[in-house]
Amino acid sequence: MQNINAIFKKEFRSYFNSPIAYIFITFFLAISSWLFFRAFFLVGQAEMRGFFGLMPWIFLFFIPAVTMKLWAEEKKLGTAEILMTLPIRDYEVVLGKFLASFGLLVITALFSLGLPFSMIYLGDPDGGTIVCGYLGLLLMGGAYLAIGLFASTLTENQIIAFILGISVCFVFLIIGEDFVLFSTPDWLFPIFSYLGLGSHYSSILRGVIDSRDIIYYLSIIGFFLYLSTLSVESRKWR
Amino acid sequence: MIEVRELTKSYGPTLAVNQVSFDARAGEVVGFIGPNGAGKTTTMRILTCYLTADAGSATVAGYDVLEHAIDVRKNVGYLPESAPLYVDMGVVEYLKFMAEVREIPKSQRKERLRAVIDICGLEGVIQKDIGELSKGYRQRVGLAQSLIHDPPILILDEPTSGLDPSQTIEIRNLIKEIGKEKLVLFSTHILPEVAATCTRILIIHQGELVANGTLEELISQVQSEDKVHITIRGTEEAITTKLKELDGITGVVHVKTDDGVVWYEVTTAQEGYDAAGGLFNAAVQNGWNLVELQQESVDLEDVFLHFTSGQSSGNTPATKLSREDISTEE
Numbered sequence: 001m002q003n004i005n006a007i008f009k010k011e012f013r014s015y016f017n018s019p020i021a022y023i024f025i026t027f028f029l030a031i032s033s034w035l036f037f038r039a040f041f042l043v044g045q046a047e048m049r050g051f052f053g054l055m056p057w058i059f060l061f062f063i064p065a066v067t068m069k070l071w072a073e074e075k076k077l078g079t080a081e082i083l084m085t086l087p088i089r090d091y092e093v094v095l096g097k098f099l100a101s102f103g104l105l106v107i108t109a110l111f112s113l114g115l116p117f118s119m120i121y122l123g124d125p126d127g128g129t130i131v132c133g134y135l136g137l138l139l140m141g142g143a144y145l146a147i148g149l150f151a152s153t154l155t156e157n158q159i160i161a162f163i164l165g166i167s168v169c170f171v172f173l174i175i176g177e178d179f180v181l182f183s184t185p186d187w188l189f190p191i192f193s194y195l196g197l198g199s200h201y202s203s204i205l206r207g208v209i210d211s212r213d214i215i216y217y218l219s220i221i222g223f224f225l226y227l228s229t230l231s232v233e234s235r236k237w238r
Numbered sequence: 239m240i241e242v243r244e245l246t247k248s249y250g251p252t253l254a255v256n257q258v259s260f261d262a263r264a265g266e267v268v269g270f271i272g273p274n275g276a277g278k279t280t281t282m283r284i285l286t287c288y289l290t291a292d293a294g295s296a297t298v299a300g301y302d303v304l305e306h307a308i309d310v311r312k313n314v315g316y317l318p319e320s321a322p323l324y325v326d327m328g329v330v331e332y333l334k335f336m337a338e339v340r341e342i343p344k345s346q347r348k349e350r351l352r353a354v355i356d357i358c359g360l361e362g363v364i365q366k367d368i369g370e371l372s373k374g375y376r377q378r379v380g381l382a383q384s385l386i387h388d389p390p391i392l393i394l395d396e397p398t399s400g401l402d403p404s405q406t407i408e409i410r411n412l413i414k415e416i417g418k419e420k421l422v423l424f425s426t427h428i429l430p431e432v433a434a435t436c437t438r439i440l441i442i443h444q445g446e447l448v449a450n451g452t453l454e455e456l457i458s459q460v461q462s463e464d465k466v467h468i469t470i471r472g473t474e475e476a477i478t479t480k481l482k483e484l485d486g487i488t489g490v491v492h493v494k495t496d497d498g499v500v501w502y503e504v505t506t507a508q509e510g511y512d513a514a515g516g517l518f519n520a521a522v523q524n525g526w527n528l529v530e531l532q533q534e535s536v537d538l539e540d541v542f543l544h545f546t547s548g549q550s551s552g553n554t555p556a557t558k559l560s561r562e563d564i565s566t567e568e
Contacts, residue, residue, distance in 0.1 A: 006338040010327075017326050078322030082383065085286040085318075086339050087311040236290040 003088045007096025011070070012103050020066070025108050028062055036115065046123025048116055052133040052205050056173055056198050059144050064165025066104060067148030068158045070097045071232070075156035084232070091229045098149055098225055105141045109134060129207040136204035139217035143197055144169050146224035153231035172197045172220075239264050239391055239421045240285065245294035247280055254280040256445035257294065262438070264390065267417035269436035270425040273546055277445040278425040279319055282393050285423070286316045299391055312341075315389035319396050321380030325369035329360060329379055332368055333386060340387040354382040357412065373400035381409070385416075392416060394424035398431060410435050429538045439538075441545045448545040457536045460544045465534040466504045466513045471527035474500050484520055486511040499529055 015021040035058075036051040043050070074080035083093060119125040148165035155161050174180050176196010184192050193199060197220070200213040240262040247255040255277040262268045270278050283289040285298055287307040296303045299313035324332060333354065337347045355361060358378040363371060368379060377400055384392060397413070398406045406428075413422050413435050426432060432439055433453055441449035441456075449456050470477055474495050481490045486506050493501035506513040514533045521528045 002341065003339055006335060009338075010324075010335050013331075014324070014326055077325070078318060078320065079324055081283070081288055081318040081322060082316065082380075085288050085311055085314070085316045086336075087308045087341070088339055089308065235288070 003092045004096045004099070007088070007093055008099045008103070011097050011100030015066075015100065015104050020069075021104055021107075024062065024066060024104065025111055028058070028108055029111055032058055032112065033115065046119045046125045048119060048125060048130050048133055049205070051112075051115060052137060055137050056140065056201060059141055060166060060169050060173065063105075063141060063144035064148040064151065064162050064169065066101050067145055067152050067165060068161040069152070070101065070149055071152040071228075072156050072158045072161040076158075084235075090232045091225075094149070094225055094229045094232060098145060098221075098228075101145045101149065102138075102142055105138065105145065109137060109141075126207070129205065132204055132207050132209060135209065136201050136213075139204070139214065140197060140201045143172075143217050143220040143224075146221040146228070147172065150224045150228045150231065153228045169197070174198075176200070239299055240423065241297040242281075242285070243295045245281065245284060245291045245296055247277075247284060247289065247291045253445050255284070255291070255442075258442065258445070258447045259294075260440055260447060260450055262421055262423060264421050265418060266438055267413060267422045267436045268424070269432035269439045270423060270442065271427070271429065271432055271439065271542060272425075272442035274427075276442045276546075278442055279395055281442070282316075282395050282423070282425065285310075286314055286393055287311055312387075313390055315384030315387065315392045317380045317384045317394045317397055320399065321377045323368045323376055323379055323383075326367065328365075328367050329371070330364050332379065333382060336383045336386050342387055350386055350388070354385050357385060358382040359408065374402060374405050377401055377409075378405075381412075390420050392420060392422045392424075394422065396426055397424055398426060398428065406431070429542060433538045439541075441542065443546040449541070453538060453541075456538075456541045456545075460541050461536045464506045464511070464513050466506075466517060467530070467532040467534060468502050468504055468517050468521075468528075469499060469530035470502070470521065471499050471529055477502075477524075477526065480520065480524055481517075484516060486516060487513065 015024075032051065032054060035054050039050045071080070074083060084090070116125065116130045119130075144165075147168050148161075151165035151168060152158075152161040154164065172195065174196070175184075175192040176194075176199035181189060181193055181196075194216070200216050203210060204213050240260075242261070243259050245255055245258045246253070258277070258281060270281070272278050280289065284291045284303065285296055287303050287310050290304065298310045301309040301313070303310050327335070330351070333351055334347070337350060342350055355364060358381050360375070360378055360382060363375055363379075368376060371379065377397065381394070381397060384394065394413075398409050401409060410431060413424065416422055417435070417437070436453070438452055439449065439456060440447060449459070451459070474492065477500055478490060478492060481487065481502065481504065487504055489503075489505040491503040491505075493503055495501075504513060504517060514531060518528070518531060520526075521531075
């Protein structure tokens with residue numbers, strides 16, 4: 001636990017020691033707010049649906065950018081050699097790094113709270129859906145982070161980690177879309193519709209917190225963190 | 239403290255470490271030398287539990303590297319080659335992080351931090367980011383990192399590469415100092431460094447451990463015969479006959495004759511026979527005009543070449559062979 005905490009602090013601080021965190025937060029807020037307000041003034045309704053609806057696609061490009069360096073850089077610089085010869089277990093490092101990137105996501109989400117507060121000021125939005133929206137956003141973001149982290153363990157090139165992260169997230173995002181499900185064979189239909197990152201998100205957005213959706217995201221996160229640990233351990237495989 | 243038994247590791251078809259076995263105890267400074275790609279780094283990585291051996295076993299500080307990797311790592315300070323550090327961290331921030339993951343109790347952290355900053359001479363750079371430091375200072379921060387938990391075993395991969403001569407000497411002295419109580423295993427390319435600091439030398443070549451012993455032991459292994467170079471002014475035939483008649487002399491090789499001066503390489507296989515002294519007496523008795531008399535000494539370089547020059551069929555290193563080749567041509 002102490003080790004996870006130490007890794008978390010180190011990685012979290014390194015986001016803020018470098019321009020990454022500031023650029024991430026600024027551009028994320030700028031782009032999402034602009035897209036949101038553009039639609040908001042057209043529709044003229046004080047609700048956050050549009051904002052949350054954009055998130056799967058904005059995250060697709062932003063999240064892998066946050067995770068791409070987590071392992072790729074360690075491998076490239078060789079710092080992984082010191083890190084992995086410390087008395088820490090591989091999964092502790094993986095968890096610490098994941099939590100640090102999740103921390104950045106939470107900070108970003110906090111900064112975006114300006115939007116719902118301006119909605120409350122301008123009208124009377126449904127508080128329940130906003131809370132659910134944020135919960136969904138964090139869960140989905142966590143799943144993207146876990147996938148991006150896994151992609152980063154596979155290579156020492158950050159660009160490859162970034163593209164790979166986007167690709168895997170993209171696949172998981174679209175397999176749940178009606179457009180894809182329409183053309184999938186019957187036997188794959190339930191699997192795809194369950195695995196799709198987007199469909200669970202939209203069901204949370206509706207304001208219904210179903211334990212199945214939460215379990216789904218937690219298991220996606222757990223699964224990719226497990227894969228990351230395996231990937232980190234693979235240097236030791238005979 | 240380190241016991242290695244028939245350690246073997248290959249990367250695909252390349253055999254990086256082949257059946258390496260050795261022991262090392264506390265109070266030893268063990269120098270690990272060998273040509274590039276000989277398997278030094280791989281061996282160190284296995285001992286620090288970064289990689290896993292294909293076969294064989296290794297015990298570090300009493301713990302098996304496979305079964306108790308965490309306990310092994312707790313007892314080892316490791317500096318990988320070229321000191322990879324987080325360039326975006328400050329020097330103190332980095333060392334604090336290391337102290338934390340090394341589980342040094344909070345109350346002692348400050349004290350340890352101070353200690354390694356003093357030992358490694360980091361006082362002048364504590365305000366800086368690691369990214370701003372020169373290669374030598376990064377190396378020192380790397381060393382500080384490996385010392386922070388005061389480990390009983392220190393494994394250093396080329397700790398003096400990139401340092402200036404005075405820093406090199408400092409680090410060597412430091413290694414010697416630490417090696418009085420602890421076990422230091424370090425690799426290097428610089429042979430005088432090994433001769434100056436190590437109590438024991440391991441030479442690894444093409445993945446195999448080809449030599450293991452103190453400098454004196456290795457020298458005596460290489461020096462199977464005593465060789466003396468003698469240069470005399472005079473006529474070649476007469477001197478050659480006389481030299482060959484001398485007791486205890488087993489080989490007389492005429493190297494060259496130049497301007498009335500004759501060069502010889504004289505060898506003796508007789509244990510304890512003072513060939514140089516015998517030759518000097520012969521010169522006095524025969525009234526030779528002695529130009530030069532030199533006892534050939536074997537140093538670590540010869541030892542290194544002897545053990546790493548490919549085929550170990552002949553007892554002579556590559557450089558020596560070439561010299562004899564020239565002499566037979568004449």
